[in-house]
Amino acid sequence: MERLTLIDPLDMHLHLREGETLKRVLPYTANLFSGAVVMPNLKTPLCTTQEVLSYKKSIEEACPKERFIPFMTLFFHENLTLEELTLAQIEGIRIIKLYPKGSTTGSEAGVAQILTPKTLQILETMQSLGLILSMHGESGGFVLEREFEFLSVYEEIARTFPKLQIIIEHMSDARSLERIERFSNLYGTLTLHHLLYTLDDLLGQALNPHLFCKPVLKLPRDREALQKAALGAHPKISFGSDSAPHPKEAKESAKGAAGIFSAPLLLPLLAELFERHGKLENLQAFVSDNAHRIYGIAPLGKRVTLLQEESLIEEDYSGFIPPEAGKRVRWRVESSC
Amino acid sequence: MERLTLIDPLDMHLHLREGETLKRVLPYTANLFSGAVVMPNLKTPLCTTQEVLSYKKSIEEACPKERFIPFMTLFFHENLTLEELTLAQIEGIRIIKLYPKGSTTGSEAGVAQILTPKTLQILETMQSLGLILSMHGESGGFVLEREFEFLSVYEEIARTFPKLQIIIEHMSDARSLERIERFSNLYGTLTLHHLLYTLDDLLGQALNPHLFCKPVLKLPRDREALQKAALGAHPKISFGSDSAPHPKEAKESAKGAAGIFSAPLLLPLLAELFERHGKLENLQAFVSDNAHRIYGIAPLGKRVTLLQEESLIEEDYSGFIPPEAGKRVRWRVESSC
Numbered sequence: 318m319e320r321l322t323l324i325d326p327l328d329m330h331l332h333l334r335e336g337e338t339l340k341r342v343l344p345y346t347a348n349l350f351s352g353a354v355v356m357p358n359l360k361t362p363l364c365t366t367q368e369v370l371s372y373k374k375s376i377e378e379a380c381p382k383e384r385f386i387p388f389m390t391l392f393f394h395e396n397l398t399l400e401e402l403t404l405a406q407i408e409g410i411r412i413i414k415l416y417p418k419g420s421t422t423g424s425e426a427g428v429a430q431i432l433t434p435k436t437l438q439i440l441e442t443m444q445s446l447g448l449i450l451s452m453h454g455e456s457g458g459f460v461l462e463r464e465f466e467f468l469s470v471y472e473e474i475a476r477t478f479p480k481l482q483i484i485i486e487h488m489s490d491a492r493s494l495e496r497i498e499r500f501s502n503l504y505g506t507l508t509l510h511h512l513l514y515t516l517d518d519l520l521g522q523a524l525n526p527h528l529f530c531k532p533v534l535k536l537p538r539d540r541e542a543l544q545k546a547a548l549g550a551h552p553k554i555s556f557g558s559d560s561a562p563h564p565k566e567a568k569e570s571a572k573g574a575a576g577i578f579s580a581p582l583l584l585p586l587l588a589e590l591f592e593r594h595g596k597l598e599n600l601q602a603f604v605s606d607n608a609h610r611i612y613g614i615a616p617l618g619k620r621v622t623l624l625q626e627e628s629l630i631e632e633d634y635s636g637f638i639p640p641e642a643g644k645r646v647r648w649r650v651e652s653s654c
Numbered sequence: 655m656e657r658l659t660l661i662d663p664l665d666m667h668l669h670l671r672e673g674e675t676l677k678r679v680l681p682y683t684a685n686l687f688s689g690a691v692v693m694p695n696l697k698t699p700l701c702t703t704q705e706v707l708s709y710k711k712s713i714e715e716a717c718p719k720e721r722f723i724p725f726m727t728l729f730f731h732e733n734l735t736l737e738e739l740t741l742a743q744i745e746g747i748r749i750i751k752l753y754p755k756g757s758t759t760g761s762e763a764g765v766a767q768i769l770t771p772k773t774l775q776i777l778e779t780m781q782s783l784g785l786i787l788s789m790h791g792e793s794g795g796f797v798l799e800r801e802f803e804f805l806s807v808y809e810e811i812a813r814t815f816p817k818l819q820i821i822i823e824h825m826s827d828a829r830s831l832e833r834i835e836r837f838s839n840l841y842g843t844l845t846l847h848h849l850l851y852t853l854d855d856l857l858g859q860a861l862n863p864h865l866f867c868k869p870v871l872k873l874p875r876d877r878e879a880l881q882k883a884a885l886g887a888h889p890k891i892s893f894g895s896d897s898a899p900h901p902k903e904a905k906e907s908a909k910g911a912a913g914i915f916s917a918p919l920l921l922p923l924l925a926e927l928f929e930r931h932g933k934l935e936n937l938q939a940f941v942s943d944n945a946h947r948i949y950g951i952a953p954l955g956k957r958v959t960l961l962q963e964e965s966l967i968e969e970d971y972s973g974f975i976p977p978e979a980g981k982r983v984r985w986r987v988e989s990s991c
Contacts, residue, residue, distance in 0.1 A: 459852065459853075459854055459858075459873065459874055460853055460854045460857060460858040461853065461873070515796065516796075516797055516798065517796055517797045519857075520797060520856075520857075520866060520870055521796075521797040523909035523910055523911065523912070524861075524863055524866040524909070524910030524911075524912070525908065525909065525910070526861055526863065526908065526910065527908060529857060529861040533857055536796065536798070537796055568908075569906050569907055569908055570863075570906055571862065571863065571864060571905075571906055571975065571979075572860035572861070572862065573860055573861030573862070573863065574860065574861075575860070575861070638908065642908075
């Protein structure tokens with residue numbers, strides 16, 4: 318039977334939540350990945366280094382850092398000071414996450430106007446400290462055009478701060494790929510779900526709220542372009558799952574929450590995708606090497622071995638519904654050490 | 655206070671379901687409309703005249719025909735004979751509804767391949783009997799292109815049977831409007847929801863399963879073109895709500911059912927839309943005159959008066975969730991006689 322060993326897989330965009338949910342979902346990622354970028358949009362967003370460190374501690378309590386490294390992020394807000402950013406840097410927080418206000422789950426405290434003098438000052442400070450800007454880039458326009466409309470903001474920041482490393486998170490629109498080619502300091506992450514699905518999967522047959530996310534799934538041509546970039550292990554793109562657990566009743570509701578819980582299935586489904594396209598040899602670069610290089614992460618030494626053996630996707634994982642529930646996947650994790 | 659009296663409003667595309675649901679939803683339409691085209695896609699589709707007549711009886715038992723005329727439809731299937739179609743015609747069934755197999759709720763018994771010799775023979779018979787072909791026109795392609803891709807089928811049938819009257823039901827794509835201009839025997843219906851909403855309303859903020867329907871809501875440019883046609887009371891277009899009740903638990907589910915329950919709000923929300931665009935004077939043609947002329951329906955003599963007075967949209971109507979639940983609408987029905 319075929320085996321595939323991945324060295325140090327990294328998930329560069331992850332939502333772990335807090336409390337009971339954190340304890341339930343973290344093992345799925347910790348089993349498969351050496352580390353993950355943990356997003357700061359908790360119910361009360363993590364706006365200070367102190368809050369981030371306290372959250373980090375709760376993650377390490379749930380899973381020892383020998384097994385899993387959480388790369389912590391600070392919530393971007395207009396009152397970030399030089400002192401706060403310096404403190405963050407000293408404490409090893411290298412990524413600052415910017416949400417436009419109201420763009421997705423937990424973004425109510427996000428930035429209403431992005432290119433203001435105050436914000437530009439913060440970005441300049443971040444550049445001088447070597448911090449990384451991670452952005453959920455969506456405008457307030459028509460849902461299918463939001464990511465595209467926001468590209469001009471990335472462009473403006475990339476041009477103004479040529480030494481600031483900027484990440485277009487969870488790229489969903491083919492036109493974002495063109496943009497990262499144009500600026501040497503602009504990078505991207507890709508999720509599993511934007512590689513696998515289009516609007517057809519969300520609402521082509523029955524409505525599937527478990528495939529509802531922000532940015533929303535797009536068109537076949539977008540998926541095709543994103544797949545091409547991932548399968549070719551585009552050197553400026555890291556894998557970031559954006560796995561985002563919500564209780565079943567928050568998903569299957571009159572106001573369905575945005576977020577797909579993919580954590581338990583990420584490597585098996587990625588292996589299946591890369592194998593189907595004859596590109597298994599590029600998976601190591603896509604889920605690990607690129608991120609190590611782009612974010613400057615030292616080797617962590619985990620080896621995850623996948624076995625090509627069909628297994629059943631469960632109906633739920635600790636109460637959270639995955640995509641493809643009840644279907645089969647051609648790979649499973651054999652060992653992780 | 656401003657009043658608007660509509661004479662003989664007609665809903666040319668309606669789902670009443672059966673049993674208890676029929677009894678609960680019918681009054682909403684019977685209060686506002688002189689009559690409605692009642693769709694045949696029940697749990698067991700109405701494939702014979704006998705079945706349609708039995709269903710008609712249950713509708714008349716739920717609401718006397720003096721108050722409300724159900725225009726009955728027969729489910730198009732490949733075993734429709736000359737005898738069956740003749741019998742339908744004699745019994746006053748003038749509309750045959752064709753669903754591509756699997757295209758929407760209750761279409762499992764629909765037609766898998768549309769332009770076959772068998773089907774063309776049925777269409778020829780329908781043409782000779784003066785029956786009307788009503789179609790849910792969607793291909794099996796990508797969800798946003800399904801209506802457009804199906805237009806070639808309408809075109810082929812319209813060209814082959816120039817005396818057959820053909821209805822593009824619930825037009826959702828701007829490109830369908832161009833098509834009805836090209837063929838004198840091609841007509842359309844428009845729903846309220848495709849006039850009011852786009853994908854933004856369905857999934858731009860939280861996911862709203864109560865705005866999930868087939869064909870799915872489209873882009874702003876589609877809504878704009880459809881609005882223009884409706885507000886101008888385009889002479890080849892009738893109003894047809896496609897109001898389609900589903901239990902709350904079937905909508906707010908992992909496999910959300912397609913269909914929007916708009917029946918109680920149709921005239922108030924239409925009046926609000928037409929008023930907002932300064933086109934109230936065209937509402938009579940859009941919700942009545944056009945259908946009378948296109949389908950050859952004699953005057954029925956109902957007068958429905960709307961009063962410009964703000965009212966609250968209820969959270970549910972007999973257990974079915976409407977669009978805009980809990981919001982306000984500027985018009986309400988004052989009297990219907």
